[in-house]
Amino acid sequence: MAQVHLRNVVKKYGPLEVVHAINLDIADGEFVVLVGPSGCGKSTTLRMVAGLEAISGGDVQIGGRVVNDLPPRDRNISMVFQNYALYPHMTVRENLGFSLHIAKHSQADIDKAVNEAADILSLTPLLDRKPGALSGGQRQRVAMGRAIVRDPEVFLFDEPLSNLDAKLRTQMRVEIKKLHQKLGSTIIYVTHDQIEAMTLADRIVIMRDGHIEQVGTPLEVFENPINTFVATFIGSPPMNLLDGVVKDGQIEFADGTRLPVPPGYFTDEGQAITFGVRADNIMPVGHALPRGEHMAEVEMTVDLTEPLGTETLLFAVLAGTEVQAKMLNPRPVHRGERMTFQIMLDKCHLFDAETGDTQKK
Amino acid sequence: MKRLKLPQWLVLLLPAIIILSAVVLIPLVLSLYSSFTSYRLTRPDSIFNWVGLFNYEKAITDAKFWAAFGRTVLLLTVALNLEMLLGLGIAIMVSKVTRGQRLLRTMMMFPMMFSPILVGFQFKFIFNDNVGLVNNALQSLGITDTAIPWLVDGNLAMFSIIFAEVWTSTSVFGILILAGLYAIPRDPLEAAKVDGCTALQSFRYVTLPFLMPFIYIAMAIRSLDVARAYDIVQIMTNGGPARRTELLWTLIGRTGYVDARMGYANAMGYISIFLAIFFTVYFFKKLTKSRQELGMGM
Incomplete structure (x- = not known):
């Protein structure tokens, strides 16, 4: 097992720089998820760690060794690809044992490692099939088995679940997490799906346009997003953002609605700010769990409802902006109904309207 | 009045049946029939002189026929393997080129654009012992001062023919293998890199299995081509010297049209x-198998 360090890592394609001097320290045995919208450089970063992309600047260290100029085979890593990348002309058994075969291990060693991996991933009955005869989920498990057999210091996952259907994805997510708990190895995992990131990660790295926006545990990035990008990217439904101005120590929205400044945030009089509140913290009176010390109330007209069973999502308009709110213990709500909503200010956020950065003290 | 009434399906198929009979069936039956006669082009009535299996017995016991047969198999084996290796090499190199690849691909096709007759004449000139390019070059470079009889010595003549054959047709392999290289998914190759x-x-365990179907398609096409080789040989050596480069179809052509023993x-x-x-079936079997191995179905 090993630590991974990225030091000012840059990736350039010709004059185009796609990863801008990022720094990241990954502890031994840590499960780190790189997440971001497509084109944010997360896969490129992973591929630089793997050695499949040349590093244009900075250092990548694995286990204390600078690996910049080492080919992938000398980096002691395994990678699971989005499209499984199995060898179609080999059976599952051969696929699993291929890396050991290449490394000239004895047949007995190979068999032992293959059987062990097959056992962990319940692939034993499939060992003599070829990838073409497997379902997507089974192929994904073979791809993971191939990674396990190498017994690497670091596992790299490149969007491994995005080709699976929703149900299978949930299942495999749990399997990957169990696998990590069992093997205790360092994992770097790339996904564009924030739910995968939240559920799997010890720490999440949120990337945008080749920069790291924020690094933190799932709860840290959920509760204390550093800017509006992270605030809207993490969490479902995304955080509601409302533009306003600070007036008389309060936030005033375009239509004159005023809300108190949430505790723990600083403001300048007259500053343009963005007010952020998640649907979980804005609920109709009587259908909420009021917990905070600092509450506020607003009246809104409901435009659209999405009943989900245990809760209903309400789409309402506040100061000209659509806001998603949650209703617990839902009752039927008809379109155009005017309701009073409670806002839990303790859980609200303030960002600078211009830079998008948090105003947290 | 009663008109002859043919069933509808037959009426509809009749044009096709007539055309196919005229261009395929009748010539085929006629040639098969004539192989059991002593038919000579110079004596047309000899086509009715039935000799049974005599011609076949004669062929099977004819050393000249088997020599030509063996030479054709040799040409097939040597030329196909050389073309495959060279084509593979060229395809891999071209696929690595980043600039001007399109131009290179077009240039690869040039040898295929010439008629084999012309290629034959060209190489006949190139290998000519007096005025040929090769001998002139060798002599000017001082490597030899004798005129090497490229087309006159039996072994050298076979070599020259194989050289010409390989020159014209390596691009068949080159193009098909290049297509195969483009079709290889990137992921398994990267997985192989990570796998050590x-x-x-990577080439041996991943690239090559992916290329095999393409190689076998090229082999099947080219085996048919070489098995019927005639034009280049006819022009360059006319089967000579002393039948040392006689192939099946130069022999058959000579027997049929020169000796008139059709x-x-x-x-x-x-x-x-x-x-x-045999070769076509063999390579198609290989093709099917290599495709099955890749999980590409039949």
Whole structure:
């Protein structure tokens, strides 16, 4: 097992720089998820760690060794690809044992490692099939088995679940997490799906346009997003953002609605700010769990409802902006109904309207 | 009045049946029939002189026929393997080129754009012992001062023919293998890199299995081509010297049209067809198998 360090890592394609001097320290045995919208450089970063992309600047260290100029085979890593990348002309058994075969291990060693991996991933009955005869989920498990057999210091996952259907994805997510708990190895995992990131990660790295926006545990990035990008990217439904101005120590929205400044945030009089509140913290009176010390109330007209069973999502308009709110213990709500909503200010956020950065003290 | 009433399906198929009979069926039956006669082009009535299996027996016991047969197999084996290796090499190099690849691909096709007759004349000139390019070059460079009899010495003549054959047709392999290289998914190659493969091992274990179907398609096409080889040989050596480069179809052509013994020529032709069929079936079987291995179905 090993630590991974990225030091000012840059990736350039010709004059185009796609990863801008990022720094990241990954502890031994840590499960780190790189997440971001497509084109944010997360896969490129992973591929630089793997050695499949040349590093244009900075250092990548694995286990204390600078690996910049080492080919992938000398980096002691395994990678699971989005499209499984199995060898179609080999059976599952051969696929699993291929890396050991290449490394000239004895047949007995190979068999032992293959059987062990097959056992962990319940692939034993499939060992003599070829990838073409497997379902997507089974192929994904073979791809993971191939990674396990190498017994690497670091596992790299490149969007491994995005080709699976929703149900299978949930299942495999749990399997990957169990696998990590069992093997205790360092994992770097790339996904564009924030739910995968939240559920799997010890720490999440949120990337945008080749920069790291924020690094933190799932709860840290959920509760204390550093800017509006992270605030809207993490969490479902995304955080509601409302533009306003600070007036008389309060936030005033375009239509004159005023809300108190949430505790723990600083403001300048007259500053343009963005007010952020998640649907979980804005609920109709009587259908909420009021917990905070600092509450506020607003009246809104409901435009659209999405009943989900245990809760209903309400789409309402506040100061000209659509806001998603949650209703617990839902009752039927008809379109155009005017309701009073409670806002839990303790859980609200303030960002600078211009830079998008948090105003947290 | 009662008109002849044919069933509708027959009426609809009749044009096709008539055309196919005229261009395929009748010539085929006629040639097969004539192979059992002593048919000579110079004596048309000899086509009715039934000799049974005489022509076939004669062919099978004819050393000249088997020598030509063996030479054709040799040409097929050597030329196909050389073309495959060279084509593979060229395809891999072209696929690595980043700038001007399109131009290179077009240039690869040039040899295929010439008629084999012209290629034959060209190489006949190139290998000519007096005025040929090769001898002139060798002599000017001081490597030799004798005129090497490229087309006159039996072994050298075979070499020259193989050289010409390889020159014209390597691009068939080159183009098809290049298409195969483009079709290889990137992921398994990257997985192989991570799995510890060197470039050579990646090629051996991943690239090559993906290329095999393409190689076998090229082999099947080219085996048919070479099994019926005639034009280049006819022009360059006319089967000579002393029949040292006689191939099946130069022999058959000579027997049929020069010696006018068409019955015997047809009999040899029917035996020779099996060679082409054998190689085609062999390579198609290999093709199917290599595709199955890749999980590409039949």
